[in-house]
Amino acid sequence: MLCLTANAAVKDSTTFKGRIDNDEYQVYIVMDFYKKNIVCPRQEVFGENPGYFGAKRDTRKWIIEDADVNKNTAKLVIINDYGSEDLDAKLTYNGDGTYTLERLSGSVIKIVVNREWVKIPKKLVFKRKE
Secondary structure, three states, X not given: OHHHHHHHHOOOOOOOEEEEEEOOOOXXXXXXXXXXXEEOXXXXXXXXXXXXXXXOOXXXXXXXXXXXXXXOEEEEEEEEOOOOOEEEEEEEEOOOOEEEXXXXXXXXXXXXXXXXXXXXXXXXXXXOOO
């Protein structure tokens, strides 16, 4: 009985750590919302953060400036790499290996594809690649 209680008290440290991808938009999130020690490539000036949002076809990144985990949901503050746009979002682990990123307020995340801006939808589903 004591072992079950001790194991139940162990805090999750893997759900919001690693990389998740969305193949449709070719975007991804690199995250460690527990240690908050991710350094975004080519954006070292921002230091260590909980993570970043990137795109395979665009070198710009959106920095996850703050992440507050509560069970299967993380509330996020995200800024663009210039610091001129920001948004509040929620990343939810759906229990089936997928995650849903939902913009709650603020700027729309945009990436460049073939020299044109593409707006990322308000809700977007990600999954881990093995």
